[in-house]
Amino acid sequence: MPEKIGQIKLSIIVPIFNEEKSILILYNKIRETLKTFDVKSEIIFVDDGSTDSSCKVLRYLSKLRSDIRFFEFNLNKGQHKAIEKGFHEAQGEVVVTIDGDLQEEPRDISKLIAKLDEGFDVVCGWRSVRKDSWLKVLKSKIGNYLHRKITKLELHDMSCTMRAYRKSLVKNLILQEKYEVGFIPYILSKYTKRITEVKIKHHKRAFGKSKYGLLATTIGTIRCFIKLILGNAKNRIVAW
Structure with missing residues (x-):
């Protein structure tokens, strides 16, 4: 039987880069969501050189x-x-990642946790209704289609940061390329097949603009696809 969320501690990881206006709002939203769980939790903010x-x-x-x-x-x-x-720093046995720009809805953390309670080890957010430009949405649809064909994983949103993991799977994860975040589920599929997704809300960006240019994102994603095709991504990235 999988361990229930009521018995474990929860770590929320928030990567931050130039999100000064979003931080307090996001923290309060996460905190309100965590009040619904009867577990000790922590919120880890990692500032990426803002x-x-x-x-x-x-x-x-x-x-x-x-x-x-x-x-x-x-x-x-x-x-x-x-x-x-x-x-690497998380102390909880369940780890949730969420972006720092307020486009992902903290209340949806409960949806991810519910899927873990069903016995899954990795739960991916799926922004089924994107609040982005049509060009970004089109690029995403093409990329996700290729991702499914190459990885054989039926996931619809490879670039969504909002995910939940069993800590045991990610505690030694090493990511060498910027866009390998999108391929974490594929990397982990070597160690578990209990990977699923759940639809989550997606909001328009409240402040500032995206830190990821369309051209740079496309090139970076293609590089990662090439590594997948070469077949060395799983063995190279995770250090156990």
């Missing part, structure tokens, strides 16, 4: 709130390294 006031906001919050753990990079290393840092 050039705005994100670090100042996070330092201030972490002094006020005991449920916040804060780590910062002096330089921008990429979202993959921020998430990797969160994986």
